[in-house]
Amino acid sequence: MPFPIEIDIWQGDIADLEVDAIVVPANESLFMTSGVAAAVKRRAGDAVERDAVRQGPISAGRVVVTNGGSLAAPWIIHAVAVGHDLRADAAQLGAAVEAALDAAEAMGLERLALAPLGTERGVFAPGDAAWLMLQAIAARSGRPGAPASIVIAAGSPIDAGAYASALETIRTTAS
DSSP, rough: OOOEHHHEEEEEEEGGGOEEEEEEEEEOOOOOOOOHHHHHHHHHHHHHHHHHHTTTOOOOOOOOEEOOSSSSSSSSEOOOOSOOOOOOOHHHHHHHHHHHHHHHHHTTTOEEOOOOOOOOOSSSOHHHHHHHHHHHHHHTTTTOOOOOOOEEEEESSHHHHHHHHHHHHHHHHHH
């Protein structure tokens, strides 16, 4: 049985995507200082970071939503998948994905792009993060109000390969 949510893996800059919202990895303080978040801030503008920081700090497994600034995507969902302790906690990563999807559902968003979560500070290996994120998305599939389309925006060939492999395994076992 195919997923009701269309899931695609794309290698490139998440800030380039024209979707309803992008989901970026965040730290508990919500400053956009490294990795994907810093690249998004450069494109979206400093006001996005100020808005996120005003809503924090938050604990791992939670999200905040800001406008998209100068991005094509009108919204940014800042997801904290790893706490300051830099501990690989599958439950926190799963909760962050679920919180991002909850926010998208509450806002009525149809098309999302997610950056890999949990890998930004080397806490999770790409394959482990891919499996956990895609399992959380698959669990949401078919639920009323769930997004219709999700793009995983991997920044590297290694990440893209890990997500493609995990997605193929999930699709195969769901058939």
